[in-house]
Amino acid sequence: MNPGIITELKAIAPGCVHPNEPMAKHTSFGLGGPADVYIHPPDEGSLRKCATLLKDAGVAIKILGRGTNLLVRSGGIEGAVLSTEQAFSTLQAEGGTVAVGSGVPLSELLNFCAESGLTGLESLAGIPGSVGGAAVMNAGSYGIWFADHLESVAVFEPGESSIQVAGSELDASYRRMGIPDGHIVERAVLVLDEDVPSAVTARLQEIIERKWRTQPVGMRSAGCVFRNFPDKAAWALIDSAGLVGARVGGAVVSDVHANFILNDRGATPEDVEELINLIRERVSDRTGRDLVTEVEIIGRRAH
Numbered sequence: 317m318n319p320g321i322i323t324e325l326k327a328i329a330p331g332c333v334h335p336n337e338p339m340a341k342h343t344s345f346g347l348g349g350p351a352d353v354y355i356h357p358p359d360e361g362s363l364r365k366c367a368t369l370l371k372d373a374g375v376a377i378k379i380l381g382r383g384t385n386l387l388v389r390s391g392g393i394e395g396a397v398l399s400t401e402q403a404f405s406t407l408q409a410e411g412g413t414v415a416v417g418s419g420v421p422l423s424e425l426l427n428f429c430a431e432s433g434l435t436g437l438e439s440l441a442g443i444p445g446s447v448g449g450a451a452v453m454n455a456g457s458y459g460i461w462f463a464d465h466l467e468s469v470a471v472f473e474p475g476e477s478s479i480q481v482a483g484s485e486l487d488a489s490y491r492r493m494g495i496p497d498g499h500i501v502e503r504a505v506l507v508l509d510e511d512v513p514s515a516v517t518a519r520l521q522e523i524i525e526r527k528w529r530t531q532p533v534g535m536r537s538a539g540c541v542f543r544n545f546p547d548k549a550a551w552a553l554i555d556s557a558g559l560v561g562a563r564v565g566g567a568v569v570s571d572v573h574a575n576f577i578l579n580d581r582g583a584t585p586e587d588v589e590e591l592i593n594l595i596r597e598r599v600s601d602r603t604g605r606d607l608v609t610e611v612e613i614i615g616r617r618a619h
């Protein structure tokens with residue numbers, strides 16, 4: 317990347333611009349080669365300025381929430397990775413309406429809702445992403461989707477002002493909210509029902525305990541690797557193809573939940589990708605179903 321751009325970025329966000337930053341530090345898999353530059357702007361104004369500068373210079377921008385749905389290849393990411401974590405961190409409620417910045421961890425939003433006696437999102441407990449990631453991916457769990465409670469999102473394109481899009485205008489579906497590519501989610505507004513805080517907290521706890529029993533929580537993964545079919549869970553197809561425990565290098569199919577691949581022994585991104593391809597092939601051969609990844613695989617291949 318042009319060193320002049322790095323200098324300009326550093327002037328906008330001092331101390332927050334890191335050339336050649338390993339993405340392994342910023343993904344739940346703990347994997348991924350270097351981004352040409354990783355930036356975590358400290359506030360909204362500096363994020364907007366960085367985004368505009370990058371766009372005008374023709375540098376590709378990848379927005380990063382908490383990196384919990386990403387597999388970044390060893391060759392790293394061409395262009396800039398822009399983290400929302402600090403820039404969009406506000407969280408406010410008025411009655412049953414909550415306005416939340418895209419960089420806020422989903423867990424923080426859920427705890428806030430429980431303390432405020434607001435119910436509706438409890439099933440999303442245990443999803444380790446950010447509000448922005450949940451909004452873009454339409455994160456869902458146990459029959460509840462982020463879209464179910466979404467009144468609107470504020471989004472913008474680099475160099476442009478924010479626009480408010482009503483949830484009802486978005487074409488949300490399974491793991492897809494329908495937010496156009498290239499738009500950055502700034503904030504989501506959610507509408508929730510009221511309940512006593514202790515009841516909401518108890519439901520949150522119940523969901524978290526259920527996930528501890530049924531998912532390899534605490535291990536390095538990106539959650540479910542493949543999308544489910546409307547009539548069949550991906551884990552059941554992987555299980556029936558005899559792939560539980562299948563391994564490529566340090567990447568292994570979890571024996572707790574077969575749709576999770578774990579980085580358990582110093583895997584490389586290529587180990588994980590090879591295991592993904594092996595699962596696809598084997599499931600297709602044995603069941604005739606073609607699995608589609610839910611995890612986003614990005615970045616340059618290793619030389």
Ligand SMILES: Cc1cc2nc3c(=O)[nH]c(=O)nc-3n(C[C@H](O)[C@H](O)[C@H](O)COP(=O)(O)OP(=O)(O)OC[C@H]3O[C@@H](n4cnc5c(N)ncnc54)[C@H](O)[C@@H]3O)c2cc1C
Nearest residue numbers: 381382383384385418445446448449450455456501538539
């Ligand atoms: C243990 C574990 C359990 C999981 N369980 C579930 C589950 O039950 N249900 C589920 O749906 N998912 C689950 N996931 C997957 C993941 O947590 C979700 O997809 C989550 O919503 C991703 O959020 P993130 O902030 O990490 O997004 P990232 O991985 O950082 O990004 C995901 C995508 O969203 C884009 N993006 C992120 N923020 C913004 C923004 N502000 N503006 C524009 N684009 C943005 C990124 O560019 C990328 O394309 C799980 C993951 C793990 C590791």
